[in-house]
Amino acid sequence: MNSTQLKYKIATEPWEYEQVHALNYRTFTEEIPQHEANQERIRIDRFDQENTYIIGIDGQTVVAMIAIRSLRPFSLDEKLELLDDYLPPHDAKCEIRLLAVEKAYRDSFVFFRLAEALIQYCLENGFDMAVISGVLRQQKLYKHMGFVSFGPLVGSGDALFQPMYVTEELFQRKARAFQRVLQQQQEPISFLPGPVPMADQVKKAMGETACSHRAPAFLDHLHQLRKRLSSLTLAEHVQILLGTGTLGNDAAAAHLRTLDQHGLILVNGEFGSRLTDHARRAGLRFSTVEIPWGESFDYDHLLEEAEASNSAWIWAVHLETSTGVLQDINQLKYITKKTGSKLVLDCCSSLGNVPLDLRDVFLATAGSGKGVASYAGLAFVFYHHHIEISDSIPRYLDLGLYHTYDSAPFTHSSNLIKALSAAIDQWEDAKLMQRVSELTKRLIELCKEKGLTLLANAAHAPGIVTIVMPSEQRSDIVGRELGRKGYLISCNSSYLIDRNWVQISVMGHHKEADLVRVTDALAVLIGKKETYA
Secondary structure, eight states: OOGGGOEEEEOOSHHHHHHHHHHHHIIIIIISOOSOOOTTOOOOOTTTTTOEEEEEEETTEEEEEEEEEOOSSOHHHHHSTTGGGGSOSOSOEEEEEEEEEOGGGOSHHHHHHHHHHHHHHHHHTTOOEEEEEEEGGGHHHHHHTTOEEOSOOEEETTEEEEEEEEOHHHHHHHHHHHHHHHHHTSSOEEOOSSSOOOOHHHHHHHTSOOOOTTSHHHHHHHHHHHHHHHHHHTOSEEEEEESOHHHHHHHHHHHHHTTOOOEEEEESSHHHHHHHHHHHHTTOOEEEEEOOTTOOOOHHHHHHHHHHHTOSEEEEESEETTTTEEOOHHHHHHHHHHHTOEEEEEOTTTBTTBOOOOTTOSEEEEESSSTTOOOSOEEEEEESSOOOOOTTSOGGGOHHHHHHTTTOSSOOOHHHHHHHHHHHHHHHHTTHHHHHHHHHHHHHHHHHHTTOEEOTTOOOOTTEEEEEOOTTSOHHHHHHHHHHTTEEOBOOSHHHHHHTEEEEEOOSSOOHHHHHHHHHHHHHHTTSSSSOO
């Protein structure tokens, strides 16, 4: 269902008319209770022989329509006496009726393209004004298309209408503004947790001429960047690996292997489960504490488990991306201090989104593509102790090599390093951490206002919100349809599909107005809101 690729034309074929009558019934009998129901689920308009139908078709399916007729009396003449007295000067007018669009296609693009075809038809046939009985709940939409209200409401009961008119000048004025908005929205707006929307300065830095990872200028730049990351997290050391957070966790697992001690892994989401996979592949000895996804840990219980298992290290995801739950880092530090164990944290989604104090944390991992709003491709490992080179660890995972060669034992990317530096500049200038927190709260408010179901028991940490889809709808299909409308949300991961969830992320640079639009669009797709504003 790609609303931007619909074909707009005048209905001429028998199959087109059949579908027009079916769409007429679904809209003006089932959705708007204007007519009596019938078993055939067909509604042939009483002026059908006089109507010209402009339709929007997707392949062989009529998904939008509008009817035009010029013979008087109009249906509006029957509802409003002295119709012409309400109207400004004009030469010839027609009446527009039966504006109907299938729910899955209701966005501004379709309505404007339908109106555009209508105006073109009017001009070709000598009409300089069109009147319509506008559905009350569509008033904002009609006004966006250039229609002006006049006279009192007409109709009765649940089928009340506002008389309105439009001229070429009024429509073209709105159309120019619409085209500007449309041009700005040619690229989809991303609400993914990666890649996240980046500042223009970051994109520019990424495109600069590359330089050797052995060049003194690059090494100095890398050194300064590591100092900034250490300052942001209060970690004594940080190594920057050319890879993603997954690589960082593999390097952490390889280093834990050198301890040759039993550990404890905490699981309350997809990325906690992935830590167990890292550990198994690295040959670590460990047990797990697993709780339902979306819930927070009972830290008293964790302390008991850590003591009972005599764990030398505890590995957890700080902000569980799959659910949006944030673990209490101070409670985890307390437990490891109490048990004499080492704390290891996956901070891929928390770095840049929440204050991060890595003091008393043995190892922590993160990446460049989420909270700090840069390109994915750099993995960070934070720590406080000296790390020796180990011949038992694959070279690319050996943190001792990075420690010895100041994060550049192998080929590195000057472009990613420059982009990350620019991203941290913009992160600081835009006060992005505070902004992400504010937008997350606003996103939660909008979801609740529009009847969207948030994941129960989730702590709603800054950066990402998990939404539970109605059981009769599939999250991946809803998410992909939203993508076709210009909004990218998380919906394709197997763990989201299995649980019928979607996620909206506000990591990176976002605008509040876009949150209103994406929640509006989602509410329409799942039937929580009738039409787009």
